[in-house]
Amino acid sequence: xPRNTGKGRRGILAALTLFVIFLLLTSGGLEAxxxxxxxxxxxxxxxxxxxxxxxxxxxxRGVLIDQWALWEKKTGIKVEIVGMDWAAAxxxxxxxxxxxxxxxxxNENRARIYDFTKPYxxxxxxxxxxxxxxxxxxxxxxSGFAVAVKKGDSVIDFLRxxxxxxxxxxxxxxxxxxxxxxxxxxxxxxxxxxxxxxxxREGIHGQFNHSRPLYTGxxxxxxxxxxxxxxxxxxxxxxxxxxxEYLAIDQRWYGSQEFPIRYLQYASIAGAFIAALxxxxxxxxxxxxxAVRRKTAELxxxxxxxxxxxxxxxxxxxRFALFLEHCPILLFLKDEDNxxxxxxxxxxxxxxxxLDEILGKxxxxxFPPDLARSMHADDDEVLRTxxxxxxxxxxxxxxxxxxxxxxxxxxxxxxxxxxxxxxxDRKRFEEALRKSEQQYKDVVNNANSIIxxxxxxxxxxxxxxxxxxxxxxxxxxxxxxxxVGTIVPExxxxxxxxxxxxxxxxxxxxxxxxxxxxxxxxxDGQRVWVxxxxxxxxxEKGEYVEILSIGxxxxxxxxxxAQLLHAQKMEAVGTLAGGIAHDFNNLLMGIMGYxxxxxxxxxxxxxxxEKLKNIEEQIKNGSELTKQLLGFARRGKYEVKPTNLNxxxxxxxxxxxxxxxxxxxxxxxxEDLWTAEVDxxxxxxVFLNLFVNASQAxxxxxxxxxxxxxxxxxxxxxxxxxxxxxxxxxxxxxxGMNERTKERIFDPFFTTKDFGMGYGLGLASAYGIIKNHQGxxxxxxxxxxxxxxxxxxxxxxxxxxxxxxxxxxLVPGTETVLLVEDQPAVAATAQEMLEALGYRVHVxxxxxxxxxxxxxxKQSVDLIILDMIMPGLSGSETYxxxxxxxxxxxxxxxxxxxxxxxxxxILEKGCNAFIQKPFTIxxxxxxxxxxxxxx
Numbered sequence: 001x002p003r004n005t006g007k008g009r010r011g012i013l014a015a016l017t018l019f020v021i022f023l024l025l026t027s028g029g030l031e032a033x034x035x036x037x038x039x040x041x042x043x044x045x046x047x048x049x050x051x052x053x054x055x056x057x058x059x060x061r062g063v064l065i066d067q068w069a070l071w072e073k074k075t076g077i078k079v080e081i082v083g084m085d086w087a088a089a090x091x092x093x094x095x096x097x098x099x100x101x102x103x104x105x106x107n108e109n110r111a112r113i114y115d116f117t118k119p120y121x122x123x124x125x126x127x128x129x130x131x132x133x134x135x136x137x138x139x140x141x142x143s144g145f146a147v148a149v150k151k152g153d154s155v156i157d158f159l160r161x162x163x164x165x166x167x168x169x170x171x172x173x174x175x176x177x178x179x180x181x182x183x184x185x186x187x188x189x190x191x192x193x194x195x196x197x198x199x200x201r202e203g204i205h206g207q208f209n210h211s212r213p214l215y216t217g218x219x220x221x222x223x224x225x226x227x228x229x230x231x232x233x234x235x236x237x238x239x240x241x242x243x244x245e246y247l248a249i250d251q252r253w254y255g256s257q258e259f260p261i262r263y264l265q266y267a268s269i270a271g272a273f274i275a276a277l278x279x280x281x282x283x284x285x286x287x288x289x290x291a292v293r294r295k296t297a298e299l300x301x302x303x304x305x306x307x308x309x310x311x312x313x314x315x316x317x318x319r320f321a322l323f324l325e326h327c328p329i330l331l332f333l334k335d336e337d338n339x340x341x342x343x344x345x346x347x348x349x350x351x352x353x354x355l356d357e358i359l360g361k362x363x364x365x366x367f368p369p370d371l372a373r374s375m376h377a378d379d380d381e382v383l384r385t386x387x388x389x390x391x392x393x394x395x396x397x398x399x400x401x402x403x404x405x406x407x408x409x410x411x412x413x414x415x416x417x418x419x420x421x422x423x424x425d426r427k428r429f430e431e432a433l434r435k436s437e438q439q440y441k442d443v444v445n446n447a448n449s450i451i452x453x454x455x456x457x458x459x460x461x462x463x464x465x466x467x468x469x470x471x472x473x474x475x476x477x478x479x480x481x482x483x484v485g486t487i488v489p490e491x492x493x494x495x496x497x498x499x500x501x502x503x504x505x506x507x508x509x510x511x512x513x514x515x516x517x518x519x520x521x522x523x524d525g526q527r528v529w530v531x532x533x534x535x536x537x538x539x540e541k542g543e544y545v546e547i548l549s550i551g552x553x554x555x556x557x558x559x560x561x562a563q564l565l566h567a568q569k570m571e572a573v574g575t576l577a578g579g580i581a582h583d584f585n586n587l588l589m590g591i592m593g594y595x596x597x598x599x600x601x602x603x604x605x606x607x608x609x610e611k612l613k614n615i616e617e618q619i620k621n622g623s624e625l626t627k628q629l630l631g632f633a634r635r636g637k638y639e640v641k642p643t644n645l646n647x648x649x650x651x652x653x654x655x656x657x658x659x660x661x662x663x664x665x666x667x668x669x670x671e672d673l674w675t676a677e678v679d680x681x682x683x684x685x686v687f688l689n690l691f692v693n694a695s696q697a698x699x700x701x702x703x704x705x706x707x708x709x710x711x712x713x714x715x716x717x718x719x720x721x722x723x724x725x726x727x728x729x730x731x732x733x734x735x736g737m738n739e740r741t742k743e744r745i746f747d748p749f750f751t752t753k754d755f756g757m758g759y760g761l762g763l764a765s766a767y768g769i770i771k772n773h774q775g776x777x778x779x780x781x782x783x784x785x786x787x788x789x790x791x792x793x794x795x796x797x798x799x800x801x802x803x804x805x806x807x808x809x810l811v812p813g814t815e816t817v818l819l820v821e822d823q824p825a826v827a828a829t830a831q832e833m834l835e836a837l838g839y840r841v842h843v844x845x846x847x848x849x850x851x852x853x854x855x856x857x858k859q860s861v862d863l864i865i866l867d868m869i870m871p872g873l874s875g876s877e878t879y880x881x882x883x884x885x886x887x888x889x890x891x892x893x894x895x896x897x898x899x900x901x902x903x904x905x906i907l908e909k910g911c912n913a914f915i916q917k918p919f920t921i922x923x924x925x926x927x928x929x930x931x932x933x934x935x
Contacts, residue, residue, distance in 0.1 A: 650669075866892070
């Protein structure tokens with residue numbers, strides 16, 4: 001820019017020259033030369049014009065950059081200069097990343113960790129405030145305001161020492177001015193040169209005023225405490241720079257386009273102009289009064305005034321009267337007795353009286369008593385002290401600010417002058433602004449949702465207390481950090497979704513992700529799920545500047561969804577498993593039936609007899625496998641009785657212990673353990689499956705803990721309903737499981753064993769059996785820390801039923817049996833078994849055929865063996881129909897499924913008995929004897 005060659009320019013340059021000479025003349029002698037380093041690293045604030053700042057291309061420039069370049073040339077020591085946010089610069093210096101820190105103020109706290117050079121530049125630090133904010137003069141007047149400061153700035157300690165606590169920290173002066181431009185900041189305390197630079201650069205210098213300096217600081221350079229050699233090297237190097245060289249650098253930057261000093265000049269000229277104007281008004285007023293007195297005296301002495309001089313006097317008085325008549329603010333002039341001697345016309349509107357009724361009156365005659373006393377006291381103080389005084393007053397519901405000043409007249413009584421301005425609207429604006437800010441804070445601070453503001457680079461600007469509490473951070477720990485790696489992991493733990501990429505996409509287009517759910521991470525590493533609503537925030541120019549995100553913790557919801565999905569999956573697999581078991585049982589029934597018949601016809605001495613017995617045994621093993629499938633399918637609860645669980649546990653533990661002597665079993669069973677209604681064989685299967693699973697986790701032996709307790713469950717996330725439960729815990733010291741294995745541990749056919757070592761049905765069947773008993777089963781495990789399974793079984797108040805099983809006997813019969821079976825192979829087998837026992841048999845392959853046969857032979861049919869699952873007319877419908885024909889007919893229900901579901905419903909209707917396929921001829925004989933009532 002063109003250089004100003006006027007007097008003002010020359011005066012400033014002369015002042016700067018004298019200032020630099022003064023610094024050079026007053027600087028102390030350098031210490032003796034020390035061993036010099038080959039290079040040093042210097043860190044400084046990168047937003048501190050004109051001393052150091054980034055130009056349009058991101059290069060660090062300014063007065064200090066040129067001075068250090070000259071220092072490097074003078075000393076021959078290579079200098080690496082790094083600029084960054086001031087707070088970060090101090091942290092990195094303290095961490096030992098740099099040798100010298102520049103642009104630093106001296107204070108007692110810093111003196112504990114640094115040694116400082118002599119000061120090289122004085123800096124004024126005033127309060128800047130919006131032109132609509134009144135009453136700010138010093139640190140005490142900042143009470144109630146949110147004051148913006150730069151993070152790490154020395155002024156923070158100063159303000160807190162003065163009792164100012166509401167400080168809002170920004171990373172740089174530039175960030176503060178940008179916030180001030182958007183009116184997010186109305187009061188801030190920053191170093192004056194940099195503040196003026198940014199205010200003029202943003203074109204808002206006319207919107208902000210500043211107070212007198214709170215204090216005047218000084219810029220230093222500093223090294224780590226005790227590094228006297230480096231400190232001496234630094235000071236000696238700068239001492240070699242001549243006055244002319246310093247002055248050339250100053251002239252370059254104080255007169256360059258990079259730092260428009262004309263702004264400071266204009267500000268100074270404007271201030272001087274205003275001061276001169278006020279002084280001129282006072283001088284003009286006093287001169288005017290002198291002229292009036294002089295004219296009056298001359299009139300007394302000279303009776304014959306000339307027309308020209310009389311006209312001049314009249315014109316002067318007319319101008320003064322015109323000024324009072326039309327001035328938009330309230331003007332007053334009082335004598336020493338507090339009486340109004342001159343007033344502007346607008347006092348009529350204020351007091352509701354003509355001006356001639358106001359002039360000559362005192363404050364006590366015009367205003368309410370309390371206000372009048374206060375006015376009178378202020379008037380007396382101004383006349384007594386000779387000081388100008390500014391007061392805020394309230395009258396008739398309006399707020400005013402009044403400035404009073406003394407007017408001294410030689411040899412005459414003094415007068416009091418002043419003016420009053422209505423600031424009601426401004427006060428209302430300030431109060432509305434304060435209330436709005438408070439309401440915003442109340443909403444944000446008390447919201448039961450996460451409120452997050454972050455910029456377009458992904459850096460966190462703010463998080464409300466609810467969010468801070470959820471994530472476990474303090475506000476100062478989060479501000480400035482990137483969301484990725486802080487509250488958002490780079491990838492999701494379950495799906496491995498790239499969350500870093502998702503955050504980048506939200507930064508580019510927040511409105512495109514108005515609703516999204518993703519995994520987040522707390523400070524302690526715990527993962528949580530949050531549902532976010534995102535909104536782009538724009539500035540007054542419509543430019544997208546930051547993102548507002550509101551989040552809700554949905555971790556529990558996601559967990560319940562996962563549980564529901566798992567339950568649905570298990571139900572679907574269970575249905576499939578039950579169907580397979582049913583069909584398999586029908587196949588086994590055919591083989592079992594023929595085997596039983598052949599055994600009847602084979603002498604035990606026959607070589608094939610043992611082979612047939614082995615076939616029968618293998619069929620029983622196959623039947624046990626289907627029992628596991630039916631158990632998982634929750635269709636295997638055959639016979640429920642009130643049971644002492646301690647007896648079952650002891651029997652299973654003893655049986656297991658005899659077979660696994662390398663495992664030590666510790667039992668802790670409550671003696672008064674509540675009774676439970678269970679199928680005893682199935683519960684034995686559950687316990688044995690858990691014990692076997694534990695042994696497989698301890699291949700070299702270990703310890704097995706079995707504990708039984710009574711508990712009351714109020715948490716329905718574990719058990720299906722609230723109530724009393726018996727809890728059986730099985731804990732091992734084995735290898736444990738990882739999360740992925742735990743998620744699938746109850747899935748059918750899932751196994752971690754080698755091929756051929758197991759079918760993966762043990763725990764799946766235990767899961768189905770417990771669920772079928774309206775209970776719950778949970779697992780806790782970590783790799784290397786063993787596993788613990790907890791079983792919850794509903795308690796019962798019924799007394800324990802003790803029964804001794806009876807061995808089935810083969811007894812022939814002569815009655816007539818109607819066999820209803822839709823599977824031809826099963827029907828043929830069962831018919832042959834019945835005929836082998838001596839019974840007469842009618843076979844029906846469907847429900848409809850069974851009704852026809854029964855209607856025809858109802859007088860001779862003694863017993864119906866009814867299949868439950870049939871096409872067309874179902875087993876249940878067939879049962880209802882035959883009972884209508886003959887209510888007294890006896891029916892045995894037969895099915896490859898268990899007694900649950902449809903079978904239980906038919907039995908509740910009065911069906912006499914149930915027999916599970918596959919069954920032997922002995923079991924069939926015993927069941928028929930039971931139903932027909934024969935011994």
